[in-house]
Amino acid sequence: MRLLINEIEVDAPPGTTIKDAAKLARIRIPGLCDYPGIEHYGGCRLCLVEVEGMRGYPSSCTLPISEGMKVKTDTSALRELRKNILELLLSEHPCGCLFCERAGKCDEIREGMRKVPETVGCRYCPKDHRCELQETVALVGLEKIELCRLGSHKEVMRSPFFDRDPNLCILCGRCVRACDERSGGVVSFHFRGFDAGIGTAFEKPLEDVGCRFCGACVDVCPTGALVERANKWAGLPEKIVETTCPFCSCNCKIGLEIKNDKILRTRTTGSKLCVRGRFALEFVHHQRLTRPLIRKDGELVEADWKEALAFVAEKLSGYKGRDVAMLVSGVLTNEALTAAKTLAEQAMDSRAVAEDYSSRYNLDEIVKGPLLVVGDLSETNPATELAVRAAKPVVLSPIKTLLAKNASLWLRERPGDEVLVLTAIAKVAISALADQDRKSLEKVEGYSEFSKSLDLLKKDDISISPSEIGKATRALSRGTVVVSPDSDLEIKKAAGNLALALGGKLCLVGRNCNSRGSSILGLSRGFEDTMHSLQSGRTKAAYIVGCNPARASARMAEILSNLEFLVVQDLFLTESARLADVVLPAASFAEIDGTFTSTDGRMLPLKAAIKARSKSDVQILSDLLSIMKDGTKENKAEAELKADNSQSSPKASQPEMQREAAGESPEPVKTRAQANEFIILSFLPVKLQSAPRDSCQLVVGPRLFEFGSGTRTSRVHDLLYLNKKRKVEINPEDGRDLEIADGEAITLESGEKIINRAVRISRRVPKGVMHVCGRKSEAVSAEVKRDV
Amino acid sequence: MKNKAAKEATEDEVQEILKGFPSGKGATIPLLQKVQAENGYISAEAVREVADFLELPESEVYGIATFYSEFKLIKPGRHHIKICMGTSCYLGGGKELLDHLSRELEILPGRTTEDGEFSLETVACLGCCSKSPVMSVDGRIFGGVSLSSADNILAHLD
Numbered sequence: 001m002r003l004l005i006n007e008i009e010v011d012a013p014p015g016t017t018i019k020d021a022a023k024l025a026r027i028r029i030p031g032l033c034d035y036p037g038i039e040h041y042g043g044c045r046l047c048l049v050e051v052e053g054m055r056g057y058p059s060s061c062t063l064p065i066s067e068g069m070k071v072k073t074d075t076s077a078l079r080e081l082r083k084n085i086l087e088l089l090l091s092e093h094p095c096g097c098l099f100c101e102r103a104g105k106c107d108e109i110r111e112g113m114r115k116v117p118e119t120v121g122c123r124y125c126p127k128d129h130r131c132e133l134q135e136t137v138a139l140v141g142l143e144k145i146e147l148c149r150l151g152s153h154k155e156v157m158r159s160p161f162f163d164r165d166p167n168l169c170i171l172c173g174r175c176v177r178a179c180d181e182r183s184g185g186v187v188s189f190h191f192r193g194f195d196a197g198i199g200t201a202f203e204k205p206l207e208d209v210g211c212r213f214c215g216a217c218v219d220v221c222p223t224g225a226l227v228e229r230a231n232k233w234a235g236l237p238e239k240i241v242e243t244t245c246p247f248c249s250c251n252c253k254i255g256l257e258i259k260n261d262k263i264l265r266t267r268t269t270g271s272k273l274c275v276r277g278r279f280a281l282e283f284v285h286h287q288r289l290t291r292p293l294i295r296k297d298g299e300l301v302e303a304d305w306k307e308a309l310a311f312v313a314e315k316l317s318g319y320k321g322r323d324v325a326m327l328v329s330g331v332l333t334n335e336a337l338t339a340a341k342t343l344a345e346q347a348m349d350s351r352a353v354a355e356d357y358s359s360r361y362n363l364d365e366i367v368k369g370p371l372l373v374v375g376d377l378s379e380t381n382p383a384t385e386l387a388v389r390a391a392k393p394v395v396l397s398p399i400k401t402l403l404a405k406n407a408s409l410w411l412r413e414r415p416g417d418e419v420l421v422l423t424a425i426a427k428v429a430i431s432a433l434a435d436q437d438r439k440s441l442e443k444v445e446g447y448s449e450f451s452k453s454l455d456l457l458k459k460d461d462i463s464i465s466p467s468e469i470g471k472a473t474r475a476l477s478r479g480t481v482v483v484s485p486d487s488d489l490e491i492k493k494a495a496g497n498l499a500l501a502l503g504g505k506l507c508l509v510g511r512n513c514n515s516r517g518s519s520i521l522g523l524s525r526g527f528e529d530t531m532h533s534l535q536s537g538r539t540k541a542a543y544i545v546g547c548n549p550a551r552a553s554a555r556m557a558e559i560l561s562n563l564e565f566l567v568v569q570d571l572f573l574t575e576s577a578r579l580a581d582v583v584l585p586a587a588s589f590a591e592i593d594g595t596f597t598s599t600d601g602r603m604l605p606l607k608a609a610i611k612a613r614s615k616s617d618v619q620i621l622s623d624l625l626s627i628m629k630d631g632t633k634e635n636k637a638e639a640e641l642k643a644d645n646s647q648s649s650p651k652a653s654q655p656e657m658q659r660e661a662a663g664e665s666p667e668p669v670k671t672r673a674q675a676n677e678f679i680i681l682s683f684l685p686v687k688l689q690s691a692p693r694d695s696c697q698l699v700v701g702p703r704l705f706e707f708g709s710g711t712r713t714s715r716v717h718d719l720l721y722l723n724k725k726r727k728v729e730i731n732p733e734d735g736r737d738l739e740i741a742d743g744e745a746i747t748l749e750s751g752e753k754i755i756n757r758a759v760r761i762s763r764r765v766p767k768g769v770m771h772v773c774g775r776k777s778e779a780v781s782a783e784v785k786r787d788v
Numbered sequence: 789m790k791n792k793a794a795k796e797a798t799e800d801e802v803q804e805i806l807k808g809f810p811s812g813k814g815a816t817i818p819l820l821q822k823v824q825a826e827n828g829y830i831s832a833e834a835v836r837e838v839a840d841f842l843e844l845p846e847s848e849v850y851g852i853a854t855f856y857s858e859f860k861l862i863k864p865g866r867h868h869i870k871i872c873m874g875t876s877c878y879l880g881g882g883k884e885l886l887d888h889l890s891r892e893l894e895i896l897p898g899r900t901t902e903d904g905e906f907s908l909e910t911v912a913c914l915g916c917c918s919k920s921p922v923m924s925v926d927g928r929i930f931g932g933v934s935l936s937s938a939d940n941i942l943a944h945l946d
């Protein structure tokens with residue numbers, strides 16, 4: 001579609017707004033409420049234009065272009081109007097500094113001025129020099145203002161991670177619209193006239209009304225009304241380094257704002273970050289280890305690198321094969337994983353293993369087809385959840401999550417029934433197959449036992465009605481079954497069977513930023529074996545990099561403390577490191593160059609943004625390798641390491657997940673799914689057990705605010721606070737039956753576990769079900785004991 | 789415990805009112821009106837129930853409730869006092885009267901005393917400007933109210 005803007009011809013697709021079309025022609029129209037990627041609003045009226053043949057001054061951010069349109073963006077009438085509008089807007093904003101004739105000359109006394117707890121002008125504002133209001137004043141050419149409010153009268157609200165200063169708010173509504181998309185509207189416009197503002201229901205704290213602290217509102221806010229609290233007054237960064245988020249397998253791109261060799265803040269650079277990527281990178285600066293520690297007379301004491309590495313090399317050379325375990329994880333770069341693998345194989349005759357698996361998938365592709373989602377991705381992989389949510393999937397979840405609310409079909413099973421429901425859908429799908437398709441399915445390994453087990457399914461045992469199951473089956477033909485990383489192994493197996501029956505794909509979402517890389521290197525293979533050897537006491541020594549088993553489970557802590565020799569390589573003195581004989585400090589993700597592998601196989605770059613606080617994992621591991629191999633072999637080892645780096649081809653499948661190997665599998669078995677990237681090898685038997693019907697069910701689910709074992713997230717102050725405030729969710733009806741009110745503390749007993757928590761009354765959970773956040777997902781029976 | 793029972797009661801009442809309304813954003817205002825007509829005000833629980841029922845964010849329902857001055861979000865007291873702030877009453881000492889009662893009852897206009905006895909509110913004009921300053925207590929109009937006569941009126945309510 002062609003149109004003329006200020007006599008310049010512009011070509012833009014239909015549906016584009018005039019404002020966006022002008023941007024294509026590099027014509028700037030001022031505007032404070034429009035923002036790329038969020039709904040158009042047309043509230044500030046600064047983007048007025050003149051359109052030939054149209055009366056008045058329409059706002060260009062809401063008016064779509066039409067063929068042959070003639071637009072003027074910069075007439076004297078428009079300039080005058082904009083000045084008036086902006087002046088009005090600023091009359092409620094502390095804008096003294098904007099028009100101060102000595103602006104910029106008050107630097108000498110600035111430090112003193114910052115001690116004032118109120119923002120009475122730009123020089124007192126954390127957004128100074130990065131504020132869109134300042135830009136707009138320059139663009140509109142406003143030079144003075146008749147009325148200007150100076151002091152503030154509304155209280156600045158402190159939330160985890162950011163401060164909200166209502167006195168600086170210009171009511172552009174960007175935050176409201178941004179939040180709508182992310183978390184379903186935590187904040188809205190409230191009151192009217194002079195009292196008008198942005199807030200939560202009854203001004204409750206954000207953490208009590210479902211805020212996920214994604215920071216989307218902070219990102220879009222044009223003024224200092226919403227700003228990060230960390231390094232609030234540090235001003236502009238010296239540089240911005242683009243790198244990859246070191247938490248989950250969504251692999252969001254992030255921009256690190258760096259000043260004085262410190263991370264000030266994270267920028268989004270286009271991705272939809274969650275709280276972890278946006279606010280939780282301060283762990284990098286939290287009590288890092290910088291020197292190796294060696295246990296002497298029972299105490300960990302500092303040592304130099306030479307001594308520490310020599311000691312480790314000497315001790316480790318006494319263990320071979322099953323005597324020694326190398327535990328790694330998908331938080332490490334491909335380079336570090338490869339180095340660990342090489343060290344284990346060449347110097348220890350052993351293997352490196354990780355409890356980390358991710359399918360190969362391209363999210364943009366799979367969301368185009370039918371989707372079934374199992375597990376709460378919004379807590380484990382938020383950016384993936386957002387993409388999936390937009391695709392309106394079929395959702396299997398007992399909890400009314402945002403995903404369930406946006407589902408095309410929501411199957412609300414009784415917790416613990418997941419395997420049954422997945423298998424029931426598979427059963428219907430198979431019975432609906434054409435003869436030819438069924439024949440090819442019959443050739444798949446394990447089919448006969450699987451089909452026999454289908455006879456055991458009784459519809460009365462399943463909490464989803466046959467008609468819903470039928471609907472789901474029809475909706476899902478050749479679709480993808482997406483399973484969250486925290487889901488039980490049985491659920492993953494049942495999901496694989498279902499994918500096979502549907503002629504679709506299985507998508508096991510990975511937990512860590514480099515779960516895919518770890519899968520390609522075959523590190524998930526043999527994890528179970530290694531764990532058995534550790535548990536049985538067969539294994540005498542271990543080398544742990546990038547994971548913290550002692551924090552994840554008490555049993556593991558006990559096992560580690562019984563080892564003869566333990567090396568832990570990490571950023572901090574972790575729970576596992578405290579049990580070690582040698583602790584080797586490593587550099588963080590922000591201090592190294594390297595790569596993660598994305599779920600669709602791309603190499604994602606990590607860029608060093610600050611000076612390394614210690615040696616990198618790769619360096620430590622290859623130094624050890626050279627020491628452990630004698631001089632002549634040294635060069636060969638390095639050559640091998642390089643070779644390994646380039647080939648990295650995984651073979652076959654891991655034992656516990658044998659059905660699903662990456663596309664590179666050497667022996668593809670013929671199945672209907674073969675054309676896809678997922679080669680599903682066989683049907684696997686699953687336990688068809690329905691959840692107990694009588695007792696109260698407790699659903700333990702993963703939590704956004706705690707990642708993995710929590711080693712890094714527990715070093716972020718505000719995440720710790722949010723984790724402390726977690727609650728048990730209970731349905732209002734149960735609340736009434738048990739006489740429990742919102743906020744009251746209760747005690748839950750489930751087996752040996754006793755949980756003390758405050759209650760949140762919520763319809764997110766069905767009657768008879770309670771929900772708490774924990775490390776491992778599970779559904780168990782529980783009993784409520786009131787605190788008396 | 790009594791508090792809890794009261795809470796439950798309002799929840800049940802609201803649930804009762806909610807029946808018979810179609811879901812959807814358009815129903816918010818009539819629904820809030822109905823809730824207010826039945827309960828006299830819109831409680832935090834009511835906002836939550838309405839939001840749940842209409843599948844809207846709680847903050848949005850609260851936003852609508854605070855946008856229209858007809859909605860009350862605070863439970864009115866057993867005795868409801870209105871002070872006229874129309875031009876005539878304002879000039880005739882209405883502001884002093886308001887400040888006085890506000891101090892005496894230890895509440896701001898728009899609030900209810902902790903014991904639930906009194907609530908205080910301002911109105912634009914009660915239509916009896918000649919008798920300024922005017923105040924109304926539980927619907928009864930008092931004209932030419934001085935600070936001490938106001939105290940007296942409140943003291944003799946049952």
Ligand code: SF4
Nearest residue numbers: 179211212214215217
């Ligand atoms: S941080 Fe995210 S969830 Fe919280 S209010 Fe802002 S946009 Fe909404």
Ligand code: SF4
Nearest residue numbers: 169170172173175221
């Ligand atoms: S807080 Fe910021 S984004 Fe939200 S309305 Fe105010 S100025 Fe706009």
Ligand code: SF4
Nearest residue numbers: 245247252274277383
């Ligand atoms: S969604 Fe995942 S990758 Fe993105 S910011 Fe959050 S933790 Fe990082």
Ligand code: FES
Nearest residue numbers: 031042044045061
């Ligand atoms: S940017 Fe167009 S009205 Fe605000």
Ligand code: FES
Nearest residue numbers: 097100103104106
């Ligand atoms: S610049 Fe305005 S007070 Fe200094």
